[in-house]
Amino acid sequence: MQHYCTEYLWRISFGTVEQRYFLLMKPDCMINRGKGTDKGMRQTWKLLTGAACLVFLAFPVLQVEAAAIKAFVSISPQRYFVQKIGGDLVDVSVLVPAGASPHNFEPKPRQMAELSKSAVYFAVGIDFEKFWLKRIAAANPKMHVVYTDDGIARIPMIDHDHEETSRRPQPQELKAEVPAKDNHGGVSPDPHVWLSPALVKIQSGHILDALVAIDPVHRSTYGSNYVSFMREIDELDAELKALFAGRKGEQFMVFHPSWGYFAEAYGLVQVPVEIEGKEPKPAQLRNLIRHARERHIKVVFVQPQFSAKSAELLSREIGGQIVYADPLAENWPGNLREVARKFGAAAR
Ligand code: ZN
Numbered sequence: 001m002q003h004y005c006t007e008y009l010w011r012i013s014f015g016t017v018e019q020r021y022f023l024l025m026k027p028d029c030m031i032n033r034g035k036g037t038d039k040g041m042r043q044t045w046k047l048l049t050g051a052a053c054l055v056f057l058a059f060p061v062l063q064v065e066a067a068a069i070k071a072f073v074s075i076s077p078q079r080y081f082v083q084k085i086g087g088d089l090v091d092v093s094v095l096v097p098a099g100a101s102p103h104n105f106e107p108k109p110r111q112m113a114e115l116s117k118s119a120v121y122f123a124v125g126i127d128f129e130k131f132w133l134k135r136i137a138a139a140n141p142k143m144h145v146v147y148t149d150d151g152i153a154r155i156p157m158i159d160h161d162h163e164e165t166s167r168r169p170q171p172q173e174l175k176a177e178v179p180a181k182d183n184h185g186g187v188s189p190d191p192h193v194w195l196s197p198a199l200v201k202i203q204s205g206h207i208l209d210a211l212v213a214i215d216p217v218h219r220s221t222y223g224s225n226y227v228s229f230m231r232e233i234d235e236l237d238a239e240l241k242a243l244f245a246g247r248k249g250e251q252f253m254v255f256h257p258s259w260g261y262f263a264e265a266y267g268l269v270q271v272p273v274e275i276e277g278k279e280p281k282p283a284q285l286r287n288l289i290r291h292a293r294e295r296h297i298k299v300v301f302v303q304p305q306f307s308a309k310s311a312e313l314l315s316r317e318i319g320g321q322i323v324y325a326d327p328l329a330e331n332w333p334g335n336l337r338e339v340a341r342k343f344g345a346a347a348r
Contacts, residue, residue: 069215072118074126075102076330077194078148078203082122084229085207089218093118094330101305102126102328107136116140120210124203125149126191146210148203154189155260195327195336196261197237204229236333240266240340250347253292254301255311258327259343262336268347273300279310292318299346301325
């Protein structure tokens, strides 16, 4: 206690020379001062010493908080990734609040002000970044912008009318890619790269590189945090592979097609209800109902950020139910386990 106390007292830079001299005295000197006086006086010295130690022990905590790197991410699961690697050294804010869709999000003026104080932005390649990231970066030229989806091969968002399966595109198809529409429908590239453990490992590599570049002093902390996070991801991946072993090609129906990379990773097929980012038209809905009946599909998955209206209608028609699967939950591994369990129960 005394050792810590004197060590941190050295860091104090306020007060007059006399005050500092008093503060820098070892607590035991202060107790000695009280010697020879009556018992009550000695007690008072002890109390004062204890209080001084408590006050100054709080200083290093405040100092660490002040030094944390201010970081922004687009969506909640990314906060989990950055915190896993950065720990207490990074203070992470999420731009898209819970309940909002990241496809057509617009930052509030208050958030733009916060962003101007941020040291780093971790992008994930979601629609709103295409327009807003340029503005955000222009308002804060010193901020590092890290594209964590760099090096990830995108699969196209394919709706049920176009394709029966979410397969990888041929190279000539990728060249003919059309620009993303609002809510990405048709053949625009799928942005939901944070829902596949293998792809999160790629994103984490970019997060690690950026933190080491910004704060090389803590390189070994970031490195060991990264290694344990990779181990956590491997365990999750092995668990999910075991869960879906022997079920290749089974289908699950979902309103907004967020789970393409997840489906691909575990051999499942995602059947979207939404077509080109819109509610299905009556004829398309009839096709979906017929398809679900043929495959004995009884569950339509929905997410909290989108209306469940057509999914409800569809589930009624097939005598099934709607079930929530949130692609944006912050507890990333817990949520993937929970969603996997639900897909496992519903896939046919
Ligand atoms: Zn989406």
